[in-house]
Each structure stands twice: as structure tokens, then as C-alpha cells.
Amino acid sequence: xxxxxxxxxxxxxxxxxxxxxxxxxxxxxxxxxxxxxxxxxxxxxxxxxxxxxxxxxxxxxxxxxxxxxxxxxxxxxxxxxxxxxxxxxxxxxxxxxxxxxxxxxxxxxxxxxxxxxxxxxxxxxxxxxxxxxxxxxxxxxxxxxxxxxxxxxxxxxxxxxxxxxxxxxxxxxxxxxxxxxxxxxxxxxxxxxxxxxxxxxxxxxxxxxxxxxxxxxxxxxxxxxxxxxxxxxxxxxxxxxxxxxxxxxxxxxxxxxxxxxxxxxxxxxxxxxxxxxxxxxxxxxxxxxxxxxxxxxxxxxxxxxxxxxxxxxxxxxxxxxxxxxxxxxx
Amino acid sequence: xxxxxxxxxxxxxxxxxxxxxxxxxxxxxxxxxxxxxxxxxxxxxxxxxxxxxxxxxxxxxxxxxxxxxxxxxxxxxxxxxxxxxxxxxxxxxxxxxxxxxxxxxxxxxxxxxxxxxxxxxxxxxxxxxxxxxxxxxxxxxxxxxxxxxxxxxxxxxxxxxxxxxxxxxxxxxxxxxxxxxxxxxxxxxxxxxxxxxxxxxxxxxxxxxxxxxxxxxxxxxxxxxxxxxxxxxxxxxxxxxxxxxxxxxxxxxxxxxxxxxxxxxxxxxxxxxxxxxxxxxxxxxxxxxxxxxxxxxxxxxxxxxxxxxxxxxxxxxxxxxxxxxxxxxxxxxxxxxxxxxxxxxxxxx
Numbered sequence: 001x002x003x004x005x006x007x008x009x010x011x012x013x014x015x016x017x018x019x020x021x022x023x024x025x026x027x028x029x030x031x032x033x034x035x036x037x038x039x040x041x042x043x044x045x046x047x048x049x050x051x052x053x054x055x056x057x058x059x060x061x062x063x064x065x066x067x068x069x070x071x072x073x074x075x076x077x078x079x080x081x082x083x084x085x086x087x088x089x090x091x092x093x094x095x096x097x098x099x100x101x102x103x104x105x106x107x108x109x110x111x112x113x114x115x116x117x118x119x120x121x122x123x124x125x126x127x128x129x130x131x132x133x134x135x136x137x138x139x140x141x142x143x144x145x146x147x148x149x150x151x152x153x154x155x156x157x158x159x160x161x162x163x164x165x166x167x168x169x170x171x172x173x174x175x176x177x178x179x180x181x182x183x184x185x186x187x188x189x190x191x192x193x194x195x196x197x198x199x200x201x202x203x204x205x206x207x208x209x210x211x212x213x214x215x216x217x218x219x220x221x222x223x224x225x226x227x228x229x230x231x232x233x234x235x236x237x238x239x240x241x242x243x244x245x246x247x248x249x250x251x252x253x254x255x256x257x258x259x260x261x262x263x264x265x266x267x268x269x270x271x272x273x274x275x276x277x278x279x280x281x282x283x284x285x286x287x288x289x290x291x292x293x294x295x296x297x298x299x300x301x302x303x304x305x306x307x308x309x310x311x312x313x314x315x316x317x318x319x320x321x322x323x324x325x326x327x328x329x330x
Numbered sequence: 331x332x333x334x335x336x337x338x339x340x341x342x343x344x345x346x347x348x349x350x351x352x353x354x355x356x357x358x359x360x361x362x363x364x365x366x367x368x369x370x371x372x373x374x375x376x377x378x379x380x381x382x383x384x385x386x387x388x389x390x391x392x393x394x395x396x397x398x399x400x401x402x403x404x405x406x407x408x409x410x411x412x413x414x415x416x417x418x419x420x421x422x423x424x425x426x427x428x429x430x431x432x433x434x435x436x437x438x439x440x441x442x443x444x445x446x447x448x449x450x451x452x453x454x455x456x457x458x459x460x461x462x463x464x465x466x467x468x469x470x471x472x473x474x475x476x477x478x479x480x481x482x483x484x485x486x487x488x489x490x491x492x493x494x495x496x497x498x499x500x501x502x503x504x505x506x507x508x509x510x511x512x513x514x515x516x517x518x519x520x521x522x523x524x525x526x527x528x529x530x531x532x533x534x535x536x537x538x539x540x541x542x543x544x545x546x547x548x549x550x551x552x553x554x555x556x557x558x559x560x561x562x563x564x565x566x567x568x569x570x571x572x573x574x575x576x577x578x579x580x581x582x583x584x585x586x587x588x589x590x591x592x593x594x595x596x597x598x599x600x601x602x603x604x605x606x607x608x609x610x611x612x613x614x615x616x617x618x619x620x621x622x623x624x625x626x627x628x629x630x631x632x633x634x635x636x637x638x639x640x641x642x643x644x645x646x647x648x649x650x651x652x653x654x655x656x657x658x659x660x661x662x663x664x665x666x667x668x669x670x671x672x673x674x675x676x677x678x679x
Contacts, residue, residue, distance in 0.1 A: 002382075008334050009386045013444065017451035032447065050335040052343050053356040077342040080412035081448040085387040086486055088445035091438040095429040099469065106467070107425055114422035121416040125387070128486045131512035133561050134432070134471055147467065161587050166639075168587045180469040183518015206591065252496075269502070285638030292661035307666035309640035310659045316641050317613045317656055 010035075011043060015061065015078040018070055026068040044070065051076055089122040093129035103140040106151050136180055141208035143178070146187050149213045150175045156189075159210040160200055165281055168206065169193070174218035176226060188227065190220035197224050240276040243283060244297035247271045251293035254286070272297070284309055333359030334379055338388060342411060347393045347403025350376055380404075413452045423449065428467065436473035437482065471515055475537035480544035481522045484510045487550040490527065494542040495535055503541040508533070509553040512561045523564045524553075534565050574625050577632070578647040580615030581622055585642040589635070593622035612646055619644070629654050637662070 010033060017032075018024065030040040044065060051060030062074035084092070096115045099105060119126055149156045153175075160169050171193040179186050185202040197220075205211050247254055249269035254260075262274035277283055280302060287294055287306045296303040314320065336358050341348065354362035354372055362372045383390055389410040392402050418426065426449065430442040477493065484491045491510060494503045510524040511532075519536060526533040581590065615621065626632035633654035636643050645652040 004331070004334075005382050005386050007331060008382060009444065011331070011335060012338070012386075013447050013451055017447055020451055020453055032450075034443065046331060047335070050332050051339065053336075053340050053358070077339045077408070080408070081451040082387060082411060083413045084445050084448060085441065087438070087441035088448070090482075090486070091433060091442035092426060092430055092445045094438075095432040095442060096426060098432060098471075099425075099429050102469075107421065107428075110419070110421035111425035111429070114418055114425045117416050117418060117422065118426065121414045123414075131485050131555065131561070132482065132514070133512065134515040135517070135562060136469060136471075137517050150467070161591075163588060166585055166587055178467050180471070182472055183515070284640065288640055288662050289634040289638040289658065290662075291634075291637065291658035292665060295665060303666040307663055310663035310666070312641040313637075313644075313659050314656070314663065316616070316644050317652070317659075319656065319660075 007043075009082075011047060012078060012082050014043060015047065015063075015072060015075045016081045018063065019072040019075050019079065022071055023069045026065060026070055029070060084122050084125055086125050086128055089125040090129045090132055093118060093122065093126050094132045094134060097129070098134035098136055102136055103144065106147055137183060137185075139185065139202045139205075142202050142205050142211055143185060145208070145211045145213055146175065146178055146202065149211075149218070150178055150187075152213075153218045155214045155216040155218045156187075157212040157214055158200060159206040161204040161206060163201075163204055163282065165279060166285075172214070173198070173200065174220045174224075176220055176224065189218070190224045197227060199227065240278050241280060241299060241302075242274065243277055243280075243299065243302060244272065244274050245287070246295040246297055247273060247290075248293040251290050254290070254294075258286075280305070288313075333357065334382060337379055338383060338406065341390070341404055341406040342408055344405050346395050347391075347405050349399075349401045349403045351401070353404070413448055416449060416452055418449065428469075432469050432471050434470040434472060436471065437479045438473075472518075473515070473520055473537075475520055475540065477522075477537040477540035477544055478513070478520055480546075481510060481513050481520075481537065484544070484546060485513055487546070488553040488555075489546050489550045490548045490553060491544050492547050493540050493544045496539045496541045506533075506535070507547070508535070511553070511555045511559050513537075514561045514565050516562070516565050521565045523559075523561050532564060574627050575648065577624050577626055577645060577651055579622050579624060579636070580613075580619040580644045580646060581639075582616070582619050582642040586639055589624070589639070589643065590622060593624040612652075613644055615644060615646070621646070626651070633658055 014033065018029065021029070026040060027037050030037045033040065035043075044063060047061050047063060049060065053059070059076070060074075061072075061076050061078070063070065063072045065071070093115070096111060096118065100108070100111055100115060102108075105111065122129075146156065148154075156173050156175060158169075158171050158173055160171060161167070162169055171191055173187070173189040173191050175187055175189040176197070177188050179188060187200045187202060187205075188197065189200070190196075191198040245254070246266065247270060249271075252269070252271050255263050255271055255273050258273075258275060260273045260275045262272075264272040266272055283302060284306055287296060287302065288309060296306065337353065340353070340357050348356070350373065351362065353376065354360045360372060360375070361368070363369060380390060388406060391405050391407060391410070393405075394400065394403050427446060430446045433439040433442050480491070489510075490508065492505060492507050495506045496503050507527040508522065508524040509527060510522055512523050514521050514523060519538065522535045522537060524533065524535075525531070579589075579593070581593075629651055633651060636645060636651075637655050637658045645655050
């Protein structure tokens with residue numbers, strides 16, 4: 001859409017919206033429309049001089065703002081919003097269908113009713129919605145238990161796999177919210193073990209038995225604030241180790257699967273990736289698993305650790321490493 | 331802008347068809363003029379305005395009322411223009427608001443927000459009590475792939491596209507020509523499903539592997555989507571698993587938790603190795619290891635997973651899985667051999 005059609009679209013929606021919200025403060029209306037109060041004032045001044053042929057006072061859109069409150073007395077023909085465009089219908093119908101597929105969703109019944117009305121109202125504009133689909137992968141039983149805990153504000157006991165350390169942990173968590181980011185479901189809550197706000201990936205909770213909703217009210221301390229996830233779930237911290245890997249072509253998929261902070265194309269289809277890691281034991285596993293398709297550029301200590309692990313593993317098979325190295329074996 | 335609004339309102343206020351020359355007289359902002367040049371400029375302006383109105387979805391109807399004139403007229407039927415009365419209850423409006431927030435920062439975030447504003451303008455009750463029962467639930471989908479918008483547009487327009495694509499195992503980029511059937515987000519990643527024109531078969535493409543711009547080809551509306559197409563089935567079946575086999579592994583106690591979640595305990599006796607005496611090839615697990623059994627389909631992928639655990643997970647059976655693991659261990663040891671003298675190894679576990 002061009003700037004002109006964007007604005008026309010907004011103006012046509014603005015009149016009936018203001019009419020449905022009589023006396024709304026100007027800043028509040030501007031926020032809903034995602035524009036500045038200044039832009040909204042310009043919009044209102046423009047609407048003020050528009051109307052039906054004739055241009056007599058009774059033919060114009062009649063609106064006023066006294067102080068900061070807006071009132072529409074006569075919208076002329078713009079008393080109803082324009083029907084949803086294909087884009088708008090697609091966005092809302094696809095999203096509502098994705099949510100409706102989530103098992104055990106609280107408010108599911110309201111969503112089903114809304115979706116039915118919406119599909120009827122959008123008519124033909126909704127036909128593309130069948131060609132766009134979002135599958136929110138769920139872990140139904142775990143999700144249902146966690147949602148119940150959030151809803152009833154109750155503490156949960158989790159058996160949780162800390163994947164980066166390959167460690168199974170037990171902890172009590174006061175749930176704050178359930179969220180989906182980049183295809184994974186998370187529970188955010190106050191962790192009594194870490195004494196901090198933590199995110200727990202639902203697929204790393206140890207199955208349906210790994211979550212127990214306790215008969216204790218959840219009471220996150222007042223200082224517990226949700227993490228800002230707008231820039232992604234993972235945020236590099238100052239203590240993180242910078243890791244640079246060179247991937248051969250068959251290992252290029254790594255850049256899609258891990259939170260890389262930099263990607264550089266190299267000759268021959270090779271790829272150099274940079275990532276930041278708080279813990280490195282998961283990197284041992286990654287580098288070992290990639291075998292000949294990865295080269296550790298930095299840090300050197302990671303390469304050395306991987307080398308030592310490979311030698312010990314080969315020894316467990318009764319084999320020697322292909323070339324000698326003076327690392328200390330147990 | 332005033333002219334566009336005046337034009338819209340004028341066409342909505344009439345039940346008759348209004349001709350272009352009538353619009354020139356009626357609508358504030360048009361100056362039909364007297365000379366041929368001025369007339370021509372006015373008509374060009376009207377054509378552009380008409381395109382704007384149609385672009386945002388205003389149903390502009392053409393026709394004529396007069397049997398004596400063949401000059402075409404225009405009008406907007408209010409019933410076609412207006413969003414039907416949808417009368418959402420507060421909890422229904424809240425559910426749709428939550429759904430709309432799914433798109434976070436994607437190309438569909440703007441349309442979702444404007445759709446919600448239209449619903450609110452249409453009188454949908456909005457409960458100031460917030461999301462009520464849905465409180466605490468925040469689904470978000472990301473679509474940072476540059477290919478998302480052009481693919482979505484191609485699907486909406488029913489138009490074929492060409493794009494450079496990198497298949498994961500290939501080093502090279504190949505040019506694809508696809509009739510798009512749909513886009514799908516599955517396990518957090520976006521895919522395009524469609525008919526690959528060159529290969530003459532249905533194919534699935536991951537948007538993150540598009541290696542350059544998407545170019546529309548051919549006419550809009552030319553793509554016919556098969557009526558029985560199931561996007562989800564297409565994408566999830568992209569890599570059909572081959573024959574499933576069982577591996578026997580020795581796992582050190584207190585480790586391999588992710589792996590154990592998919593494993594079952596091993597039977598007391600190991601299957602005999604088919605070709606060689608078992609003792610000749612099969613390693614002996616250490617005393618602090620448990621035996622588990624696990625099903626796998628793709629030997630190389632499974633080997634990659636197991637190798638990651640280093641000395642904590644050892645393959646006992648089958649031999650080809652063991653060989654794959656050993657080959658990867660040797661590669662990892664060889665690839666890192668140069669550095670182990672250079673860097674101090676903080677004592678192994």
C-alpha cells in the first residue's frame with residue numbers, strides 16, 4: 001500500500017471508530033491507530049472539511065474536539081467501517097484458527113464463537129485464509145496443566161531438563177505467563193531455586209508427570225518483571241563466550257537452528273557463524289556431532305575440550321584417536 | 331486526500347449511477363475544465379483515484395441507469411461497502427484481540443491491527459477488564475524471512491513466482507519456478523508449498539533458504555490450487571522417515587537426559603551380532619552405565635545426536651550405527667588435533 005491508500009484507509013476507519021467511542025481522549029485514540037496525536041489532529045482537521053456534494057454545513061462531516069476529547073456528531077455516509085480487506089481477513093482468520101487448534105485453551109469457547117462470526121462477516125475476502133496456516137506445536141498435557149496454574153494463580157513443581165547442561169532439575173515456580181516465541185512454548189515465572197524470573201520451554205519439562213500444580217498460591221515478588229522478548233528469547237549477556245565456527249556446506253543448517261548473532265558466507269558454500277553462549281557444554285555436543293563438517297575458529301579452548309572428549313569416547317570403543325595429542329586422560 | 335474522501339462519500343450517497351462528467355461537477359476537488367487538455371487531465375486523475383479506492387477494497391460498481399446513454403456511471407452500494415454487523419460479545423472480542431497479537435512484528439501485524447479497529451468501529455464490545463480468562467497467554471509468531479511478504483502476496487494474488495533457492499545439502503543455488511499454493515508456519519519456521527513447474531511435482535520450500543529476491547511471473551489469478559491440498563500434511567511429510575530400527579546404547583548414569591526421554595530399558599540379553607563374534611567388535615560398557623534401547627530412522631542423523639554426548643553414550647548395536655559414530659569421533663578428533671597443544675585443557679571431567 002502507498003502512503004495515500006494507507007491514510008485513506010485510516011480516515012475511513014477513524015470516523016466510525018470515533019463514533020463508537022464518544023468522548024475518547026485524543027492521545028488514546030492516536031495510540032489505538034498507531035499514530036502520533038499530531039497526526040491524528042491533522043486527520044481530524046482534514047475530515048472536518050470533507051462531506052457530501054454541496055459543501056453546505058449540513059453536508060459536511062460534523063466532528064469536534066474540545067480540550068482533548070473527540071466527538072463525532074454526524075459521520076455523513078461513514079457511519080460503518082469498510083469491510084475487511086483480503087490482508088486483514090487473512091491476518092485475523094489465520095491467527096484465530098491457529099489459536100483454536102491449541103488444546104485446553106482457556107476461553108476456547110469464546111474464540112470458537114468469535115471465529116464463526118468473523119468467517120461469516122469477511123465472506124470472500126477470507127478465502128485466502130485457507131492457504132495460510134500457522135501450526136503452534138503444543139505439548140497438550142503439559143500445556144493444559146501450566147495454563148491451569150497461570151489461570152488459578154497456583155505454584156507449580158517442575159522436573160525440568162536444563163538442556164545446555166544435560167541436567168534434570170527439580171524446582172518450584174510461580175507462573176506469570178505462557179508464551180510462544182519462534183515456534184516454542186514457554187512458561188515464564190518466578191523460579192524459587194534460581195530466585196529470579198526464568199523461562200521454561202514446555203518441551204523440556206519431563207512429560208506430563210514433570211509438572212505438578214500445587215495447592216499453594218503463586219506469589220511472584222513485586223520485583224518480578226516479565227522479560228522483554230521483542231528482540232528474541234535469547235539475549236547475549238556480558239559473561240557470554242563468543243564462539244566462531246566455520247561450517248562446511250552439509251552443516252549450514254546450524255545457522256537456522258541456533259541463535260547466531262552473525263553469519264558470513266565463505267567460498268565453496270562454507271559459512272562462518274558467530275554465536276554467544278553462557279555455557280559451552282552444549283557446544284561440545286554440537287561440534288562433536290558435526291564431525292568433519294565444522295571447524296572451531298575460536299575459542300581455542302573449545303577445540304581442545306572437544307578433542308579431549310573425542311579421544312575419551314574413542315577409547316571407550318577400544319580405539320585410538322587418528323593423531324596424537326598430549327591431552328590429559330583420566 | 332479530501333478529494334478521495336469526498337468521492338467515496340458522494341458515490342455512497344447515491345442510488346443512481348453517476349457518470350464521470352457528473353462527478354467532475356459534483357465532487358469538491360475536481361476541475362474538469364473546458365479545454366481538451368484540461369478534460370484529459372481530469373480523467374486521468376479520476377482513473378488514479380478509482381484505482382486507489384479499489385486498492386483498499388472499496389467495492390466500486392459500474393453501470394448505467396439511462397437507456398439513452400452509454401456513458402458508464404459509478405456508485406458504491408452501502409451494503410457492499412460496510413462491514414456486516416458482527417456483534418461480538420466482550421469475551422469474543424478479547425479472543426480475537428489475542429489472536430491478532432499473534433503476528434507480533436510480521437507483515438500481517440498491521441492488517442491484523444486495522445482489522446481489529448474496524449471490528450471495534452463496527453460496535454464490537456470491548457471489555458476494559460482485559461483478556462479475562464486468556465490473561466497470561468501470549469502466543470507470537472515471527473516471520474523475519476525477507477521472502478515472507480512476497481510469498482504471501484503471491485499466494486494472495488494466485489501468481490507464479492521465481493526465486494533462487496538453496497537446498498540444505500547442496501552448495502549451489504538453483505533457480506525455482508513455483509506456482510504457490512500456500513504458506514505455512516510449522517515448528518517455528520515458515521514454508522512455501524506449491525507446484526514446482528520445472529520438476530512437475532508438488533514441493534515444499536523453507537523461506538529461510540531463499541537465496542535472493544522473489545520475482546512474480548505470469549498473470550495474477552493463474553494459479554489453481556488443488557481443492558484437496560493439505561498444507562500441513564505436505565510440509566510435515568517433507569522428510570518421510572525410512573525404516574525404523576532399534577539401537578542398544580550404554581548411557582552413563584546422570585547424563586543423557588534428553589536421550590533417555592525417548593528410550594526404553596534394554597532387554598537383559600543383547601541381540602547377537604550377525605556377522606562377527608560379539609566380543610570382537612562390541613565395546614564393553616563401563617560399570618556406571620545403563621543399557622537402553624531406542625528407535626531410530628536415519629543412521630547419520632542419529633549418529634550425530636549420539637556423538638554429541640562423547641564418552642557418556644556408547645553404541646553397542648547395530649554395527650553400522652557404531653561405525654557412523656566412530657567415524658564422526660575420528661573426524662572431530664582429527665579436526666581439533668592441531669589446537670590441543672596450543673590451548674590449555676582445563677582438566678576433563
